[in-house]
Amino acid sequence: MVQAAxxxxxxxxxxxxxxxxQHTESIARRTKEEIGIKYILDxxxxxxxxxxxxxxxxxxxxxxDDEVKVVAEVMGGVHPAYExxxxxxxxxxxxxxSNKELVATKGAELLKIAKEHNVNYLFEAxxxxxxxxxxxxxxxxxxxxxxxxxxxxxxxxxxILTKMIRENMSFADALAMAQxxxxxxRNPAADIEGHDASRKISILASLAYGKHVYPEYVHTDGxxxxxxxxxxxxxxxxxxxxxxxxxxxxxxDTLDITVEPMLIEKSSQxxxxxDVFNGILVRGDSTGDVVFYGKGAGKLPTASAxxxxxxxxxxxxxxxxxxxxxxxxxxxxxxxxETSFPVYLRLKTDISKQALTEKVQTLFPxxxxxxxxxxxxxxxxxxxxxxxxxxxxxALAALEEGGVQVLSxxxxxxx
Amino acid sequence: MVQAAxxxxxxxxxxxxxxxxQHTESIARRTKEEIGIKYILDxxxxxxxxxxxxxxxxxxxxxxDDEVKVVAEVMGGVHPAYExxxxxxxxxxxxxxSNKELVATKGAELLKIAKEHNVNYLFEAxxxxxxxxxxxxxxxxxxxxxxxxxxxxxxxxxxILTKMIRENMSFADALAMAQxxxxxxRNPAADIEGHDASRKISILASLAYGKHVYPEYVHTDGxxxxxxxxxxxxxxxxxxxxxxxxxxxxxxDTLDITVEPMLIEKSSQxxxxxDVFNGILVRGDSTGDVVFYGKGAGKLPTASAxxxxxxxxxxxxxxxxxxxxxxxxxxxxxxxxETSFPVYLRLKTDISKQALTEKVQTLFPxxxxxxxxxxxxxxxxxxxxxxxxxxxxxALAALEEGGVQVLSxxxxxxx
Numbered sequence: 144m145v146q147a148a149x150x151x152x153x154x155x156x157x158x159x160x161x162x163x164x165q166h167t168e169s170i171a172r173r174t175k176e177e178i179g180i181k182y183i184l185d186x187x188x189x190x191x192x193x194x195x196x197x198x199x200x201x202x203x204x205x206x207x208d209d210e211v212k213v214v215a216e217v218m219g220g221v222h223p224a225y226e227x228x229x230x231x232x233x234x235x236x237x238x239x240x241s242n243k244e245l246v247a248t249k250g251a252e253l254l255k256i257a258k259e260h261n262v263n264y265l266f267e268a269x270x271x272x273x274x275x276x277x278x279x280x281x282x283x284x285x286x287x288x289x290x291x292x293x294x295x296x297x298x299x300x301x302x303i304l305t306k307m308i309r310e311n312m313s314f315a316d317a318l319a320m321a322q323x324x325x326x327x328x329r330n331p332a333a334d335i336e337g338h339d340a341s342r343k344i345s346i347l348a349s350l351a352y353g354k355h356v357y358p359e360y361v362h363t364d365g366x367x368x369x370x371x372x373x374x375x376x377x378x379x380x381x382x383x384x385x386x387x388x389x390x391x392x393x394x395x396d397t398l399d400i401t402v403e404p405m406l407i408e409k410s411s412q413x414x415x416x417x418d419v420f421n422g423i424l425v426r427g428d429s430t431g432d433v434v435f436y437g438k439g440a441g442k443l444p445t446a447s448a449x450x451x452x453x454x455x456x457x458x459x460x461x462x463x464x465x466x467x468x469x470x471x472x473x474x475x476x477x478x479x480x481e482t483s484f485p486v487y488l489r490l491k492t493d494i495s496k497q498a499l500t501e502k503v504q505t506l507f508p509x510x511x512x513x514x515x516x517x518x519x520x521x522x523x524x525x526x527x528x529x530x531x532x533x534x535x536x537x538a539l540a541a542l543e544e545g546g547v548q549v550l551s552x553x554x555x556x557x558x
Numbered sequence: 559m560v561q562a563a564x565x566x567x568x569x570x571x572x573x574x575x576x577x578x579x580q581h582t583e584s585i586a587r588r589t590k591e592e593i594g595i596k597y598i599l600d601x602x603x604x605x606x607x608x609x610x611x612x613x614x615x616x617x618x619x620x621x622x623d624d625e626v627k628v629v630a631e632v633m634g635g636v637h638p639a640y641e642x643x644x645x646x647x648x649x650x651x652x653x654x655x656s657n658k659e660l661v662a663t664k665g666a667e668l669l670k671i672a673k674e675h676n677v678n679y680l681f682e683a684x685x686x687x688x689x690x691x692x693x694x695x696x697x698x699x700x701x702x703x704x705x706x707x708x709x710x711x712x713x714x715x716x717x718i719l720t721k722m723i724r725e726n727m728s729f730a731d732a733l734a735m736a737q738x739x740x741x742x743x744r745n746p747a748a749d750i751e752g753h754d755a756s757r758k759i760s761i762l763a764s765l766a767y768g769k770h771v772y773p774e775y776v777h778t779d780g781x782x783x784x785x786x787x788x789x790x791x792x793x794x795x796x797x798x799x800x801x802x803x804x805x806x807x808x809x810x811d812t813l814d815i816t817v818e819p820m821l822i823e824k825s826s827q828x829x830x831x832x833d834v835f836n837g838i839l840v841r842g843d844s845t846g847d848v849v850f851y852g853k854g855a856g857k858l859p860t861a862s863a864x865x866x867x868x869x870x871x872x873x874x875x876x877x878x879x880x881x882x883x884x885x886x887x888x889x890x891x892x893x894x895x896e897t898s899f900p901v902y903l904r905l906k907t908d909i910s911k912q913a914l915t916e917k918v919q920t921l922f923p924x925x926x927x928x929x930x931x932x933x934x935x936x937x938x939x940x941x942x943x944x945x946x947x948x949x950x951x952x953a954l955a956a957l958e959e960g961g962v963q964v965l966s967x968x969x970x971x972x973x
Contacts, residue, residue, distance in 0.1 A: 162701050162844050172768060173700050267698060273845035275690075275698030283682060283690030285588050286577050286865035353587055412851065415830060429577050429862035430688035433852035436827065437845065447844035450701035462877055 144177045145457045148205045150227060151218035152185040152198075155241050155268070158446025159215050160194060163453070170450075174457045181211055206230055213456040215449050216240040225249050232256045232264060237460070239452035241268035241445050247342035251355035254467040263464050265452040270296065270343040273444025274437035276423050281350055281466055287427030289351040293389040293558055294423035295416045296343040296402075298439045299327045299334040300366050300386045304404075305417045307374050308383055314369060326419055326440075336365035337386065337402040344388030347423075348400055352392065354471035356400060362479040364403040373551050375515045376489060376524045382408045385416075387556060397477040405556040406487050413558060424558065480533040487513065489524045489551035490542070499523055502545055506538040526555060559592045560872045563620045565642060566633035567600040567613075570656050570683070573861025574630050575609060578868070585865075589872045596626055599633075621645055628871040630864050631655040640664050647671045647679060652875070654867035656683035656860050662757035666770035669882040678879050680867040685711065685758040688859025689852035691838050696765055696881055702842030704766040708804040708973055709838035710831045711758040711817075713854045714742045714749040715781050715801045719819075720832045722789050723798055729784060741834055741855075751780035752801065752817040759803030762838075763815055767807065769886035771815060777894040779818040788966050790930045791904060791939045797823045800831075802971060812892040820971040821902050828973060839973065895948040902928065904939045904966035905957070914938055917960055921953040941970060 147163075149156050160180060163170070171177050182205050183197045192198070202223075205211055214231050216238055218224045224245050228238050233256060240246065245253075246266045257264035267277045271294075280289075295301050299321055306317035318335065321327035333339045341363040348356040366386050377384045385407050390400040407414045412434045416422030421439025426432050438444045455464065488510075492499050503510050503525055510525040518524075527535070539549055562578075564571050575595060578585070586592045597620050598612045607613070617638075620626055629646050631653055633639045639660050643653050648671060655661065660668075661681045672679035682692045686709075695704075710716050714736055721732035733750065736742035748754045756778040763771040781801050792799045800822050805815040822829045827849045831837030836854025841847050853859045870879065903925075907914050918925050918940055925940040933939075942950070954964055 165843075166701055166703065169703060170701065173696075273842075274848055275694035278698050279690035279694055281588075282870060283693050283863065283866050285869045286581055286585065286862040288581065288584060427688075427862065428580075429858040429865075431853045431856075431859055433689055433850070435848070435850060437848035441846075443844040444846055447701040447842065448698065450844075451698050454700045455697060459877075462874075 144179050145212050145460070146179050146181040146210045147213045147215065147453055148182040148184065148211050149180060149215045149217065150184040150205070151216070152183050152187070152189065153217070154442045155217040155445050155449065156183070156185070156215070158442040159217060159449050162443065162446045162450045170454055174454055176457055178453060178457055181208065202227055206234055211236060212460055213237045213239065213453050215453060216242055217449060218242065219244065221245055221248055228253055228264070229256060232260055232262055235260055235262055237263040237456040239265045239449055239456060241449050243269040243339070243342040243346060247345040247358050250346065250349060251468055251470040258463065258467060261461060261463060263456050263459060265455060265464065265466065266346070267452050268445050268448035270346050271421050271423060271435065271437070272439040272441060273448050274421055274423065274435050274439055276347070276435050277350065277466070279435065280347065280425060284425060284427050284430060284433070287429045289392070289425060289427055291389070291391040291426040292344070292347050292351060292423065293387055293413065293556070294344070295385055295413055295421055296340040296388045296423070296439065297334055297386060298419035298421060299331065301416065301421070302326050302419045303335070304366060304369070304384060304386065307369065307371060311371060313371060314367065335367055337363040340386060340388040340402045344390055344400060344402060348390040348398060349468045349471070350466070351390070352398065353468050354475055355468055356398065356471055356475055360400065360473050360476040362401040362403065366404050368551070369404055370551065372489060373553060376487060376513050377406050379515045380406060380487065380513050380526060382406050383414050384553065385413060387413070393477055398475055399477050399482045401479065401482070403554055405554045407556045407558055411558045481531055483529050483531045485527050485529045485555040486535065487524065487526050487551070487553045487555055488549060489522065490547050491521050491550050492523070492547040493521060494546055496523070499547065502542060502547065506541055559594050560627050560875070561594050561596040561625045562628045562630065562868055563597040563599065563626050564595060564630045564632065565599040565620070566631070567598050567602070567604065568632070569857045570632040570860050570864065571598070571630070573857040574632060574864050577858060577861045577865045585869055589869055591872055593868060593872055596623065617642055621649055626651060627875055628652045628654065628868050630868060631657055632864060633657065634659065636660055636663055643668055643679070644671060647675055647677055650675055650677055652678040652871040654680045654864055654871060656864050658684040658754070658757040658761060662760040662773050665761065665764060666883055666885040673878065673882060676876060676878060678871050678874060680870060680879065680881065681761070682867050683860050683863035685761050686836050686838060686850065686852070687854040687856060688863050689836055689838065689850050689854055691762070691850050692765065692881070694850065695762065695840060699840060699842050699845060699848070702844045704807070704840060704842055706804070706806045706841040707759070707762050707766060707838065708802055708828065708971070709759070710800055710828055710836055711755040711803045711838070711854065712749055712801060713834035713836060714746065716831065716836070717741050717834045718750070719781060719784070719799060719801065722784065722786060726786060728786060729782065750782055752778045755801060755803040755817045759805055759815060759817055763805040763813060764883045764886070765881070766805070767813065768883050769890055770883055771813065771886055771890055775815065775888050775891040777816040777818065781819050783966070784819055785966065787904060787937070788968060791902060791928050792821050794930045795821060795902065795928050795941060797821050798829050799968065800828060802828070808892055813890055814892050814897045816894065816897070818969055820969045822971045822973055826973045896946055898944050898946045900942050900944045900970040901950065902939065902941050902966070902968045902970055903964060904937065906936050906963040906965050907938070907961060908936060909961055911938070914962065917957060917962065921956055
């Protein structure tokens with residue numbers, strides 16, 4: 144019997160306990176060991192829980208118990224999860240986590256400590272919830288140079304966009320519905336402003352490229368400015384708007400890494416990933432495009448990924464899994480202003496269509512007009528060719544000086 | 559430097575050498591070891607190959623060289639691959655393979671030998687080619703009871719069906735085109751009769767359920783009888799015809815395992831897996847549906863999966879990965895006659911429509927008619943309710959005695 148502990152008895156933590164209890168037999172077959180839960184750490188009381196005798200409010204109970212070999216950190220947040228994880232690894236315990244914020248901000252350091260103490264720090268549940276992506280990326284696709292990763296990494300925003308696209312629901316109404324259904328939190332900023340996706344693409348980029356890409360290097364934009372007009376133009380253009388986390392290796396070996404809404408062609412494998420589902424596309428030089436799809440969040444999917452990591456730790460007690468990356472700095476990333484891509488523009492102007500078209504064609508050569516039914520008479524939309532963000536911002540400033548208002552500006556994906 | 563050997567220098571074998579050579583640096587970063595190729599076994603001569611000094615015609619060169627720690631068996635076929643693999647494992651070398659026929663027919667035995675000698679026998683490339691499925695199923699989804707696996711597991715037949723569905727091409731023409739493009743072999747039986755998919759679902763079932771499910775227990779039917787009329791009826795019904803390898807655990811703990819064409823609803827995640835792509839859906843009790851999608855075959859995708867296994871072996875020299883399953887027998891599997899599902903039927907008859915409908919409704923309660931444009935006047939199609947194969951065969955016999963010819967009979971999937 145190998146003893147484990149669970150830190151945090153929220154949605155994921157209680158799911159971890161449930162999944163471990165429900166699969167005792169099949170897990171024992173896989174690990175050749177039974178896994179017991181010796182402690183559950185939470186500051187709250189759970190007097191009615193069938194596991195009440197396992198609860199503790201003292202982290203030291205776990206830290207100082209040599210019987211505990213594996214700890215699931217499912218508290219979330221950086222502090223005190225960081226301090227706890229550090230001490231556990233230093234004391235020779237393996238740690239598994241669903242805490243994307245911690246992995247994205249302290250991953251390189253914690254992986255280094257794990258290595259020094261010959262234990263494992265695993266985080267399958269931190270990206271994709273129940274969708275396997277960390278192991279496939281680091282193991283199955285190990286013989287590939289990763290050209291690009293692009294994913295719908297946040298179920299909440301994908302649910303909102305799906306409602307806007309399919310049911311013509313406004314952003315505000317879709318958000319309210321997501322909150323009502325428990326998909327979005329009362330303070331939905333981390334989801335709708337893209338920070339959650341930003342942490343996840345940071346983790347995937349670090350794993351794929353071997354150096355820590357911190358979330359602050361990731362250009363991050365959310366979906367709060369997306370309107371139903373944009374959704375309609377995207378449909379006319381032949382696609383949908385999705386919030387995409389994306390990293391590409393550029394020719395100069397820097398990374399183009401971003402989280403932002405993008406227009407995706409209908410034929411793309413990601414275009415049909417709807418509702419709260421996640422989809423992650425990995426483009427390898429040998430294997431081509433591989434897509435992973437499933438429910439990215441939720442109690443049991445996420446918990447089952449945490450438990451899979453616990454199982455892996457139990458099978459590899461004192462054997463290291465080589466999940467690691469070196470520290471990294473901002474030089475890894477191409478400044479956003481220098482990255483280059485086409486955009487969709489929605490403009491409002493009182494000047495004549497002919498005058499507008501001339502201006503647009505001068506500033507954005509080969510821009511193609513997009514039309515939609517029921518557009519306001521002073522509204523125009525265009526898809527531009529690829530150009531750098533910096534050059535485009537200059538052109539847009541010139542357009543605005545000429546009496547044109549830029550209502551929307553959304554990246555067009557090449558997926 | 560860890561030395562490896564490659565047995566078989568065909569499409570996959572030459573790909574393995576190419577992928578290893580092209581990724582020396584990134585592989586060394588992952589394994590902390592360089593991987594060298596010491597031998598390539600092939601009975602043919604390759605005097606112009608840049609690797610000509612590595613070629614050998616003698617298996618004993620590899621078997622008797624203690625420096626060789628990992629061998630990629632990419633010869634295909636059961637003999638002599640089986641004898642070679644056995645001897646290599648017994649001599650303490652790890653073996654990785656893309657040989658689905660060998661894994662499906664001798665997996666339990668070879669995994670047992672690997673275990674006894676504390677080495678690894680890995681086979682990520684045997685299912686899905688470059689699509690990661692073996693590791694995700696055995697590791698990431700380890701905390702799930704697998705309720706069902708269903709997949710488009712054969713790229714050649716999926717290409718043929720896609721041509722039939724999208725371009726109204728006949729089966730014969732689509733097969734000829736697949737052969738011309740190199741997707742199908744001159745003798746296409748293993749693909750179009752479903753044997754390739756049958757081996758793959760055997761492997762996935764063995765892994766998911768822990769006991770060897772041999773291909774001879776898998777009801778196997780191919781796509782040779784699918785007509786354009788069936789394709790048209792499937793569209794009217796609201797779906798497409800796909801060749802599906804499927805395994806479900808039934809309430810009595812036996813398995814419903816089959817490879818056969820199925821009608822899949824358009825909204826299913828597998829319905830849009832087209833051309834030579836593979837898609838595999840795993841339904842877990844905790845994680846829900848997870849789908850893996852990518853190119854299932856081809857030189858470099860398959861080779862990169864083989865190389866990923868080589869890398870894993872190098873990282874785990876003398877550490878066992880727990881990929882194994884016990885031996886199994888026919889009692890694991892529910893006899894096909896006793897399995898239960900709905901079907902689509904296409905019938906031809908001279909009797910009146912009213913008489914036919916009465917007969918059908920008596921024999922197949924609640925059968926719903928499906929209509930298509932331009933149907934022959936004596937052709938009718940129905941979707942039946944779920945019933946056992948045995949009961950249905952009796953009802954069909956009664957129908958045929960009443961002057962009705964059964965032109966087509968295709969399973970309707972519940973995916």
